[in-house]
Amino acid sequence: MIGNSIIKLNGADIFQQKHLVLSNVNLHIDKGDFVWLIGQTGSGKSSLLKVLYGDINIASGTGHACGYDLDKIAPKDIPFLRRKLGIVFQDFQLLTDRSVEQNLHFVMQATGWKDKGLINERTLDVLEKVGLRSKLKKMPHELSGGEQQRVVIARALLNDPEIILADEPTGNLDPDTSEEIVMLLKQISQQSNTAVLIATHDYHIIRTFPSRIIKCENGKVLEDVQIA
Numbered sequence: 001m002i003g004n005s006i007i008k009l010n011g012a013d014i015f016q017q018k019h020l021v022l023s024n025v026n027l028h029i030d031k032g033d034f035v036w037l038i039g040q041t042g043s044g045k046s047s048l049l050k051v052l053y054g055d056i057n058i059a060s061g062t063g064h065a066c067g068y069d070l071d072k073i074a075p076k077d078i079p080f081l082r083r084k085l086g087i088v089f090q091d092f093q094l095l096t097d098r099s100v101e102q103n104l105h106f107v108m109q110a111t112g113w114k115d116k117g118l119i120n121e122r123t124l125d126v127l128e129k130v131g132l133r134s135k136l137k138k139m140p141h142e143l144s145g146g147e148q149q150r151v152v153i154a155r156a157l158l159n160d161p162e163i164i165l166a167d168e169p170t171g172n173l174d175p176d177t178s179e180e181i182v183m184l185l186k187q188i189s190q191q192s193n194t195a196v197l198i199a200t201h202d203y204h205i206i207r208t209f210p211s212r213i214i215k216c217e218n219g220k221v222l223e224d225v226q227i228a
């Protein structure tokens, strides 16, 4: 990380296969920033997020995320980059045959946590942050959609990420629950100084939580746009 900078792209070209999706992308996100990412279907929001979590490479230009060089990152380093990112998607992607606790432990074991006491402590800690400490032993199907999304956020917090990347995190939720989820992400950004980048089509929620907006449009990323 350079100073407060968590994400920095300079002149980055982003391809999906042979198709240039976004060109000459310049983007910076600092510690604790709360940023909306908008743009029509197919404009490149998910592609941009994929670059940030090392799923696709940038073809030219430079990029840094959480101290890693995105233009030169070695495949063996990608799991380490991902530990510094909390990833939250629209479809909750919890393991449906495991309890809340087991879902969290699964990720911790996969990311190198060994000490049982610390694992249990951290599990309760992140569930407390999302208001679900009492749901430790529940199975995903015993939770509402909003609660499942909170578990996903808890899971994203396990390794104390520098930034949370959320792709349509409220896409499957009703308006009130959507507001609760965004409120939670906002609190996390304020209390833990974790940056948050949320891709959404939901302008209502953006108006409810006004913040910086970046937009994918016509193959470019526009920084600091306004919505009507």
Ligand SMILES: Nc1ncnc2c1ncn2[C@@H]1O[C@H](COP(=O)(O)OP(=O)(O)OP(=O)(O)O)[C@@H](O)[C@H]1O
Pocket: 016, 017, 019, 021, 039, 040, 041, 042, 043, 044, 045, 046, 047, 048, 216
């Ligand atoms: N795996 C892929 N292979 C080839 N092209 C792809 C692939 N994934 C996406 N694309 C193309 O890249 C462009 C950008 O897609 P992307 O998913 O980034 O858009 P988006 O803004 O996230 O859309 P949405 O809001 O619908 O999720 C689209 O033209 C899409 O068809």
